[in-house]
Amino acid sequence: MTSLTSSIMARHSFPTSFAEWHRAISREQRLPLIAIAGTRGKSTVIRLLDHIFRTAGIRTATWTDEGVEIDGRAEPGELAPWQHALTRLNQGTIDVAIQELDWPMVQAVGLPSGVYPIVAVTNICANSDACLAHDDAKWALDAYPAVLRALMDGGRLVVNAEDYSVANHAKVTASTAAMVGQRPDTPLLKRHLEHGGSGAWTDGESLFIGTRSRRERLVHIADLSFALEGAATFEIQNALIAATVARACGMPASIIGGALAALAGTEELVLGSFNILRIGETLAVIERPLPSWFLRPVLRALSLQRRGRLLAMLGGTSAIPDDDLVEFGRLIGRASDALILNARAWSPEQAALIKRGVVQNELPPVLVHVPGEEQAISRTIRM
Numbered sequence: 001m002t003s004l005t006s007s008i009m010a011r012h013s014f015p016t017s018f019a020e021w022h023r024a025i026s027r028e029q030r031l032p033l034i035a036i037a038g039t040r041g042k043s044t045v046i047r048l049l050d051h052i053f054r055t056a057g058i059r060t061a062t063w064t065d066e067g068v069e070i071d072g073r074a075e076p077g078e079l080a081p082w083q084h085a086l087t088r089l090n091q092g093t094i095d096v097a098i099q100e101l102d103w104p105m106v107q108a109v110g111l112p113s114g115v116y117p118i119v120a121v122t123n124i125c126a127n128s129d130a131c132l133a134h135d136d137a138k139w140a141l142d143a144y145p146a147v148l149r150a151l152m153d154g155g156r157l158v159v160n161a162e163d164y165s166v167a168n169h170a171k172v173t174a175s176t177a178a179m180v181g182q183r184p185d186t187p188l189l190k191r192h193l194e195h196g197g198s199g200a201w202t203d204g205e206s207l208f209i210g211t212r213s214r215r216e217r218l219v220h221i222a223d224l225s226f227a228l229e230g231a232a233t234f235e236i237q238n239a240l241i242a243a244t245v246a247r248a249c250g251m252p253a254s255i256i257g258g259a260l261a262a263l264a265g266t267e268e269l270v271l272g273s274f275n276i277l278r279i280g281e282t283l284a285v286i287e288r289p290l291p292s293w294f295l296r297p298v299l300r301a302l303s304l305q306r307r308g309r310l311l312a313m314l315g316g317t318s319a320i321p322d323d324d325l326v327e328f329g330r331l332i333g334r335a336s337d338a339l340i341l342n343a344r345a346w347s348p349e350q351a352a353l354i355k356r357g358v359v360q361n362e363l364p365p366v367l368v369h370v371p372g373e374e375q376a377i378s379r380t381i382r383m
Helices: 003-009 018-027 042-055 079-091 103-109 135-149 187-194 225-230 233-248 253-262 292-305 322-335 348-358 373-382
Strands: 033-037 060-064 067-070 073-075 096-101 116-121 151-160 177-180 198-202 206-210 215-220 275-279 282-286 311-314 338-342 366-370
Touching (some): 033 135, 042 096, 042 253, 067 079, 096 103, 116 135, 116 233, 135 151, 151 233, 198 233, 206 233, 206 253, 225 233, 225 292, 233 253, 233 292, 292 322, 311 373, 366 373
Parallel strands (some): 033 096, 116 151, 151 177, 177 198, 338 366
Antiparallel strands (some): 060 067, 275 282
16 A cells, blocks of 8 residues: 555545645655546636635646646646646646546547546536437547546545446545535435545535545535526536545645635636626626536526526537537527527528427527627627
8 A cells, every 4th residue: 555545545534734645645756736537517627626726825737728827827838838837846836736638638649547646527428318329428438447547546536426427437436536416315425425435515505525424514505606606506516526626635624615605706718618707787607508418407507597588699519419409409498588599600400400499499589690709799788
């Protein structure tokens, strides 16, 4: 058993401080690298985790789809800045680095084994059979074992207990894994806790982390404005994952909870993420069009928050398979009072499939076609 395993992980608790975790990593001659993998939520988890660390004065480097940031400053390029970040990590002028892992990248390039002291996995398909039938899910399932192998011996694995494709895996049930679920009676999380495992969950009012016999309260859900005060349950799940990773690095529960509560909303837009803008009494959400299996919880969150009309502006994306566009149109048509469709972003065939889904609703919304993105934004604002 390595010193890392014996000093921190074997007793199934978390380090008492970031410094303790950092020293344990150094003794193993490893860098304090954290990997975040998954289909959805990776960038949000990294943003939350980076915010927690920086609130505590810890110097960070991150590599996401948005590029590389070192100590909060965006760097031009990717590979060279990331190599520079790793050099500074080795020199001790950066304390921790967080890397986003995309399934296609992992499948195409692979990952070295045993390099990450902490690996977190947000989801694969959210238990959707329709999702599992698509190529993106097949890539994820093929890449997932490589992500698990990239965890160093005795490292901490943090996984979403509510996604069976993620949590129902032999290595995930190891003693050093931490499972995250909305409720402690989530079947896989409940079994994990009953066998002495650690994890994070909610009781409907607060976020907790710990074991079955000992738990720590992190923060009240109503204080999480970036999660629409709890309406956006997928953001609660992201917060639980980020909090668990931070706690596995030795961050105190009080620091974690305070940092999450202090994050008011979107300060800078994150592409491909759930972005919230509050303009007076108006709530604006910027999110890419999503396949139906990921769209449902977003629309559910907005329906719980709406105080008036809901207007949806539809840009285009390759993220939605054509055979899901009818269901996509039905869902967003059911939730919206008006749809503004950027005709340039969708082919005529795709637009027809969306409209076929929209009209399946008993009271279809007003559908407005505009020729481009600028006109779509302008029309939405005027409406």
